[in-house]
Amino acid sequence: MSNLIPTVKNGSESNSGLGFKSLPSLSSWMDDIINKSFGNEFMSNFNTGITLPAVNVLDNNEEYIVEMAVPGLKKSDFDISLDNQMLSISAELSTENDDVNENYTRREFGYSSFKRTFSLPESVETDKINAKYEDGILKVLLPKRDEAKKKPLRHIEIS
Structure with missing residues (x-):
């Protein structure tokens, strides 16, 4: 590495x-x-x-999106949890390889893990949080409450 x-x-x-x-x-x-x-x-x-994965946090009108670059993992390797407005994303991976030759046995193993935590604003609708993992990118979608969504610009006439 x-x-x-x-x-x-x-x-x-x-x-x-x-x-x-x-x-x-x-x-x-x-x-x-x-x-x-x-x-x-x-x-x-x-x-x-x-070895912490790179993270992007996007803020648009409808939601926050947390993108994390974590190639080589499976969906089952991740643990995403929410505790009192604290979002935790972690993964744990261990590998073992056995190679048997006529004179020796070699065993190689590896272990890696990470945990990232994010304090969520009150404007996130926590019941509707979801996540997807595709092409090595984990995306956690954090929808905003209606009152937190940006309203369109309104022009006010002077009387």
């Missing part, structure tokens, strides 16, 4: 006005020691980035 947040190893490559290079950060220095001692194979199995 690739890093989601780019990091600079061994400090910055740019020189300051005095001609000094900045010192490497402690975490960069530790990464270099571990990679030299154990090789890149040791660290390649650790996730060092943030």
